[in-house]
Amino acid sequence: MQPQAMATETNDQHSSELLKGTLQIIILKLLSDNNSMYGYEITQRVRELSDDTIVLTEGSLYPTLHRLEAEGLLKTETVQMGKRIRKYYSLTRQGKKSATTKVDEFASFVRTMSQVLNIKVASAT
Amino acid sequence: MQPQAMATETNDQHSSELLKGTLQIIILKLLSDNNSMYGYEITQRVRELSDDTIVLTEGSLYPTLHRLEAEGLLKTETVQMGKRIRKYYSLTRQGKKSATTKVDEFASFVRTMSQVLNIKVASAT
DNA sequence: CTAAATACATAACTTTCCTATGCATTTGAG
DNA sequence: CTCAAATGCATAGGAAAGTTATGTATTTAG
Numbered sequence A, B: 001m002q003p004q005a006m007a008t009e010t011n012d013q014h015s016s017e018l019l020k021g022t023l024q025i026i027i028l029k030l031l032s033d034n035n036s037m038y039g040y041e042i043t044q045r046v047r048e049l050s051d052d053t054i055v056l057t058e059g060s061l062y063p064t065l066h067r068l069e070a071e072g073l074l075k076t077e078t079v080q081m082g083k084r085i086r087k088y089y090s091l092t093r094q095g096k097k098s099a100t101t102k103v104d105e106f107a108s109f110v111r112t113m114s115q116v117l118n119i120k121v122a123s124a125t
Numbered sequence C: 001c002t003a004a005a006t007a008c009a010t011a012a013c014t015t016t017c018c019t020a021t022g023c024a025t026t027t028g029a030g
Numbered sequence D: 001c002t003c004a005a006a007t008g009c010a011t012a013g014g015a016a017a018g019t020t021a022t023g024t025a026t027t028t029a030g
Helices: A023-034 A039-049 A058-070 A093-117 B023-034 B039-049 B058-070 B093-117
Strands: A074-081 A084-091 B074-081 B084-091
Touching: A023 A039, A023 A058, A023 A084, A023 A093, A023 B093, A039 A058, A039 A084, A039 B093, A058 A074, A084 A093, A093 B023, A093 B039, A093 B093, B023 B039, B023 B058, B023 B084, B023 B093, B039 B058, B039 B084, B058 B074, B084 B093
Parallel strands: none
Antiparallel strands: A074 A084, B074 B084
16 A cells, blocks of 8 residues: 555665675676676676666676676677677686685675674575 | 694685675674674674674774764764773664664675575574 | 667776774783 | 783775766667
């Protein structure tokens, strides 16, 4: 009955402060699951997986992709789609290792934080 | 047998990138549990609660405390301990509300992230 | 035909944390 | 006793990683 409650989904956007440091983890993990993706595709998939609560801006996504490539974690393949360019990113061997490590690190960090904040974090299964 | 494995506890420090945005949440939550604490005490307690994996530096702690006070979330009481000063921080009414909100926000963010990263995060009980 | 979506990119700015430094008192080991 | 370590607060300078704003260009849908 309350107007706010009428929306089908709760999609208040997450505080972007918390996102810091997690963007590269998200990218690495998606690529480790999907073999190869292009930038725009990544933004759409993250939006989808997060129920519209994590919306990547191009200003953060592309610089991060460039950085990860420069660090040797990603490699690219540019594909001509008609007259439009698509740059497909995939993990290097080093990137695969890094993906695993960083996801584990994040899980560990979350465990520590729940301990410090004394909260229970149930993951949706 | 390996020298590194001899330590009784695994206390690799968490990547400070992930800490971004969580520092103020930690402070607000500790104060909401403890009524009143001083800076140094906060660093020690966080160290303890996190098994030495989160070590706050003064360079991040004090500016954050000052900022939260300026925002009206914290109030202070300076106490003279012999010749030494202690500045006790506690939550304002607004700070109490903020503590609850931010902890909830963090929990929500973690749920979203586990969904995106497809990981299960079990909290130590 | 034209607005919205797709697709990439970068410059300027902000926030938040870290390192380094400074000052001062108290405690503990030798 | 002496001096290093721990206790206690504070700030300046810099790094890292986002955000906003802007730019360019093609394709799709109304």
